Amino acid sequence: MPAVAHDSLPPDPFAGDPEDPALALEALDDPADVIEEPLDDEERVGLLADLKDLAVYQALLAPRGLRGIVVDCPDCAEQHYHDWHLLRASLQQLLEVGRMRAHEPAYDPDPAGYVSWEYCRGYTDAVLADNGG
Numbered sequence: 001m002p003a004v005a006h007d008s009l010p011p012d013p014f015a016g017d018p019e020d021p022a023l024a025l026e027a028l029d030d031p032a033d034v035i036e037e038p039l040d041d042e043e044r045v046g047l048l049a050d051l052k053d054l055a056v057y058q059a060l061l062a063p064r065g066l067r068g069i070v071v072d073c074p075d076c077a078e079q080h081y082h083d084w085h086l087l088r089a090s091l092q093q094l095l096e097v098g099r100m101r102a103h104e105p106a107y108d109p110d111p112a113g114y115v116s117w118e119y120c121r122g123y124t125d126a127v128l129a130d131n132g133g
């Protein structure tokens with residue numbers, strides 16, 4: 001490859017331009033949603049705690065007719081309805097593989113059957129407070 005003096009080339013019209021189309025093309029080749037970063041210890045501990053909490057919530061709330069947990073998804077700006085076992089599977093996969101499954105559209109969920117993570121936490125705290133006397 002012949003050496004070409006850099007200053008003999010025409011100036012890059014997009015030099016320093018954050019909207020350089022070449023950068024956009026690179027972004028297409030490397031979609032952000034396939035980034036896989038290993039979990040750090042803190043995330044791992046948090047997931048294990050979530051799994052433990054989830055088991056408690058399911059034990060307390062499933063007998064009351066609740067089917068799972070609804071999560072406000074910051075990526076889709078939608079609410080995702082997760083059945084207990086699906087949420088557990090997702091958390092376990094995140095723990096083992098380092099990423100969640102693709103966002104699945106809700107399958108005709110009945111919103112009345114799902115409560116937020118915060119609701120579960122509050123409910124559990126109340127039950128434990130009652131039992132603890």
Ligand SMILES: [Zn+2]
Pocket residue numbers: 073074075076077078080103
């Ligand atoms: Zn989503």
